[in-house]
């Protein structure tokens with residue numbers, strides 16, 4: 001996907017959600033930012049905030065602020081992330097559950113192969 005920054009969230013590439021998971025390599029990858037770099041106002045005049053050009057979500061913005069505000073205050077450099085980060089060692093696991101009327105349904109989760117379960121949908 002062109003014309004977007006990668007999300008600057010410090011742990012964006014460590015969150016095991018299904019949309020970050022790349023099955024062929026078993027990795028979780030950081031997302032692109034929410035908005036395109038050159039986003040223009042839509043027909044109603046609405047335009048994404050500038051911060052949406054650097055983060056995929058509010059939680060990634062907050063994590064960045066919590067981690068880096070002291071660097072901003074001290075005028076030290078916060079590295080800009082311009083490559084796609086990734087974390088290795090994940091797999092998709094499907095679990096079958098029993099529903100209220102005896103039927104079954106499945107849920108998927110992306111889990112770390114060496115143990116930690118992280119449930120999302």
Ligand SMILES: [Zn+2]
Nearest residue numbers: 007009012060
């Ligand atoms: Zn993010």
